[in-house]
Amino acid sequence: MPTTLLQANQLSHRFGQFQALEPLDLxxxxxxxxxxxxxxxxxxxxxxxxLSGLLRPSSGEILIEGKDYFTxxxxxxxxxxxxxxxxxxxxxxxxxxxxxxxxxAHNALDGFEPRAEKLLRDFGLWEARDLYxxxxxxxxxxxxxxxMALIRPFKVLLLDxxxxxLDPASTxxxxxxxxxxxxxxxxxxxxxxxxDLKTNIGDHVFQMNSGKLTxx
Amino acid sequence: xxxxxxVWVIFSRRTFSTLAYWxxxxxxxxxxxxxxxxxxxxxxxxxxxxxxVAVFALxxxxxxxxxxxxxxxxxxxxxxxxxxxxLGMWWVYxxxxxxxxxxxxFPEEDAYLLCQTPVSRxxxxxxxxxxxxxxxxxxxxxxxxxxxxxxxxxxxxxxxILPTILVYIRHSLLAVLLVLPLQMTLQASAWTIGAWxxxxxxPPIWFVLIPLPLTIWIIADRVLNLTFNLPMGSLLxxxxxxxxxxxxRNTSIEWFGLFFYSIVVxxxxxxxxxxxxxxxxxxxxxxxxxxxxxxxTARMLNQFELADxxxxxxxxxxxxxxxxxxRSAAINILIGKDLQQILRxxxxxxxINWLLLIPLTVSIFIPGNYAxxxxxxxxxxxxxxxxxxxxxxxxxxxxWIIRSTPMRIERILFGELALSCxxxxxxxxxxxxxxxxxxxxxxxxxxLCLPFITASVALSAANDIFRRSxxxxxxxxxxxxxxxxxxxxxxIIGGFVSAAIPLISISWSIMNPxxxxxxxxxxxxxxxxxxxxAQTAINSYEHIE
Numbered sequence: 001m002p003t004t005l006l007q008a009n010q011l012s013h014r015f016g017q018f019q020a021l022e023p024l025d026l027x028x029x030x031x032x033x034x035x036x037x038x039x040x041x042x043x044x045x046x047x048x049x050x051l052s053g054l055l056r057p058s059s060g061e062i063l064i065e066g067k068d069y070f071t072x073x074x075x076x077x078x079x080x081x082x083x084x085x086x087x088x089x090x091x092x093x094x095x096x097x098x099x100x101x102x103x104x105a106h107n108a109l110d111g112f113e114p115r116a117e118k119l120l121r122d123f124g125l126w127e128a129r130d131l132y133x134x135x136x137x138x139x140x141x142x143x144x145x146x147x148m149a150l151i152r153p154f155k156v157l158l159l160d161x162x163x164x165x166l167d168p169a170s171t172x173x174x175x176x177x178x179x180x181x182x183x184x185x186x187x188x189x190x191x192x193x194x195x196d197l198k199t200n201i202g203d204h205v206f207q208m209n210s211g212k213l214t215x216x
Numbered sequence: 217x218x219x220x221x222x223v224w225v226i227f228s229r230r231t232f233s234t235l236a237y238w239x240x241x242x243x244x245x246x247x248x249x250x251x252x253x254x255x256x257x258x259x260x261x262x263x264x265x266x267x268x269v270a271v272f273a274l275x276x277x278x279x280x281x282x283x284x285x286x287x288x289x290x291x292x293x294x295x296x297x298x299x300x301x302x303l304g305m306w307w308v309y310x311x312x313x314x315x316x317x318x319x320x321x322f323p324e325e326d327a328y329l330l331c332q333t334p335v336s337r338x339x340x341x342x343x344x345x346x347x348x349x350x351x352x353x354x355x356x357x358x359x360x361x362x363x364x365x366x367x368x369x370x371x372x373x374x375x376x377i378l379p380t381i382l383v384y385i386r387h388s389l390l391a392v393l394l395v396l397p398l399q400m401t402l403q404a405s406a407w408t409i410g411a412w413x414x415x416x417x418x419p420p421i422w423f424v425l426i427p428l429p430l431t432i433w434i435i436a437d438r439v440l441n442l443t444f445n446l447p448m449g450s451l452l453x454x455x456x457x458x459x460x461x462x463x464x465r466n467t468s469i470e471w472f473g474l475f476f477y478s479i480v481v482x483x484x485x486x487x488x489x490x491x492x493x494x495x496x497x498x499x500x501x502x503x504x505x506x507x508x509x510x511x512x513t514a515r516m517l518n519q520f521e522l523a524d525x526x527x528x529x530x531x532x533x534x535x536x537x538x539x540x541x542x543r544s545a546a547i548n549i550l551i552g553k554d555l556q557q558i559l560r561x562x563x564x565x566x567x568i569n570w571l572l573l574i575p576l577t578v579s580i581f582i583p584g585n586y587a588x589x590x591x592x593x594x595x596x597x598x599x600x601x602x603x604x605x606x607x608x609x610x611x612x613x614x615x616w617i618i619r620s621t622p623m624r625i626e627r628i629l630f631g632e633l634a635l636s637c638x639x640x641x642x643x644x645x646x647x648x649x650x651x652x653x654x655x656x657x658x659x660x661x662x663x664l665c666l667p668f669i670t671a672s673v674a675l676s677a678a679n680d681i682f683r684r685s686x687x688x689x690x691x692x693x694x695x696x697x698x699x700x701x702x703x704x705x706x707x708i709i710g711g712f713v714s715a716a717i718p719l720i721s722i723s724w725s726i727m728n729p730x731x732x733x734x735x736x737x738x739x740x741x742x743x744x745x746x747x748x749x750a751q752t753a754i755n756s757y758e759h760i761e
Contacts, residue, residue, distance in 0.1 A: 015688065049687070049688075049691065052620070053619065054615060054616055054619050054620075054687055054691060055687045055688060055691070055761075056687065056759070056760070056761050070758075074622045074623075074624060075622075077619075077620055077621065077622040078622045080620070081620070082616065082620060084616050084691065086693050087616060088613065088614050088616070088617075088693070088694070089614065089617075090553075090557065090610070090614060090617075091525060091528055091529055091532055091561075092528070092532065092556065092557040092560040092561050093538075093553070093556065093557070094534065094535050094537070096537050097537060097538055097541060097556070100537070100541050101541060101549060101553055101617075102617070102621075104541060104549045104552075105549050105621040105622070105623065106621070106622060130534045130535060130536060130537070131533065131534050132529075132532040132533065132534070132535070134529050134532070135533065148617070
């Protein structure tokens with residue numbers, strides 16, 4: 001029986017006079033993958049940022065396991081993980097140290113080294129673990145952003161165009177990882193322009209158009 | 217001249233915009249084509265010419281007695297030696313630089329556009345040389361002008377009247393007109409070496425060794441006082457001779473003769489530069505200089521942090537995992553991360569900023585004059601606010617990381633500000649310990665208040681940054697911290713008020729012996745202000761939109 005992990009009620013966002021998100025309702029359940037599609041500038045990233053708490057909504061509420069995000073922020077942040085489409089990293093920390101920092105901040109240092117090694121090897125970043133991320137290509141940066149979400153425990157995973165700069169092998173690996181996470185009860189929401197993903201792994205597909213959300 | 221030539225188009229536009237920028241900073245709008253602006257131009261030129269003469273005269277009159285004192289009877293020789301050393305060292309610096317990195321600096325847009333086109337390399341070389349020369353010529357002309365004024369001042373007696381002023385101007389102009397072609401020729405020779413290297417040729421070993429004997433000689437002769445009886449002029453005769461004519465003129469014919477000669481030599485050196493540049497690789501020049509150009513542009517736009525970040529990105533390549541992060545995890549992971557970042561990004565310039573804080577922190581407690589103490593406090597607040605929030609701004613620029621961590625805001629603020637506050641407090645405590653002439657009870661109150669005053673200033677600065685931060689801007693792609701606001705006027709005012717209230721209370725009590733009880737109010741006041749600032753900063757962070 002799936003349980004509701006994230007619920008957005010009448011969520012909206014404005015940038016000054018521009019209505020980026022019309023009031024919308026969205027529910028993410030455990031063990032489900034939800035795909036958000038839409039053209040550039042339709043409001044997909046804004047919705048993801050609002051759901052993750054990185055951007056404060058102009059109105060509406062976000063409930064994480066039934067509790068309001070902004071009244072119980074610490075629990076909400078523990079439950080939510082996000083990987084943005086253009087992640088920014090510290091110039092003074094290496095890829096390995098970024099993972100260590102995130103794991104430490106989430107109190108997940110037990111068994112960190114083998115977990116980090118497996119993730120880095122799987123995604124082809126093991127050889128680059130001691131490099132500083134500003135030397136990474138766009139695809140490598142995106143992968144490190146993904147790994148920073150995957151290295152820590154979470155219940156809801158939000159990914160902004162995770163396959164936009166990945167090679168086919170890495171995309172396949174990510175898909176397998178997402179399916180595995182779904183089987184373990186996580187709820188995943190990601191934006192994508194890839195039609196194959198929609199048909200292969202999407203349990204629900206939503207379309208964003210000028211800030212309006214409709215179910216496909 | 218072909219005015220549609222792409223190099224000319226770029227050169228003229230850049231020169232125009234640079235000129236417009238500097239003229240606007242002096243008060244003239246080059247883009248305003250109205251008739252009234254033309255009249256204003258006349259006033260503008262006259263005003264600045266008079267200003268230049270007045271400032272040169274002022275500096276020259278200040279310099280003249282120094283010249284008479286330190287020149288062993290010959291101010292002219294001293295001036296020639298100053299310029300000889302200056303130009304000689306500057307030339308060696310340019311030669312060494314041109315041997316290592318292209319003197320032709322291309323920003324990224326030129327690297328992708330101009331450097332990939334088959335435009336004349338000679339035209340590019342001359343245009344880029346002219347731009348660079350102009351930037352170097354202005355300070356040199358100013359220095360030569362001031363030295364000429366000082367020289368005339370040291371030889372003229374009696375009151376300054378109009379004909380005397382004309383003598384000052386005439387001497388100054390004649391010297392500048394000889395020194396500038398000389399400097400241009402020297403620079404052209406260094407750029408020729410640079411252009412030659414950009415033909416994928418390795419500079420010969422003797423070229424690399426040119427500065428070595430010169431440097432050894434200068435250190436031995438001038439620093440260690442080992443006299444070889446070899447005047448500097450004999451080492452660099454091609455610089456010494458024109459300088460001598462510029463400042464020791466016997467006849468007009470001699471001056472004109474040298475001026476003509478300088479122009480001929482300059483023309484030859486420019487021709488040699490253009491010829492050598494014919495086959496140079498612009499792609500290689502761009503490859504060597506795009507990052508340097510980005511750093512220069514950032515500095516010119518007052519974006520020193522961004523310039524530091526770009527430079528740091530060049531330095532940081534790989535590093536073994538840090539144990540500091542693991543060790544600090546139990547206390548506060550942000551402190552461990554910040555410490556790691558500080559250690560890795562350490563530069564001498566940063567330590568100078570922190571060293572500046574030592575006298576400032578001590579000076580805010582020294583009573584005696586409210587105006588001086590107020591000024592010291594303001595200066596301390598401005599300096600400390602920027603230093604204290606450096607790491608905070610770095611974390612805000614990685615908003616998606618910091619905002620996703622399950623840490624309470626109080627813990628985040630502590631992690632961000634604790635290190636800098638701790639340093640300022642320790643420095644202040646050490647300083648207070650050595651203020652022996654102040655009574656002990658006064659010093660103990662200052663000891664107790666300092667942590668709260670420091671925290672107040674840092675929190676006020678943090679609050680100002682949070683208040684003006686926008687989440688969407690923080691999430692936008694950037695190189696450094698340019699999308700994070702820096703401490704502004706309100707942050708400084710808040711910090712100043714928070715520091716000044718307890719400080720006034722302490723100073724009042726020591727300057728009015730009958731009012732001792734005021735110093736006991738300082739501690740509760742500073743604690744209350746720190747608590748208010750902390751709460752305000754927390755609210756502002758929670759409401760970043």
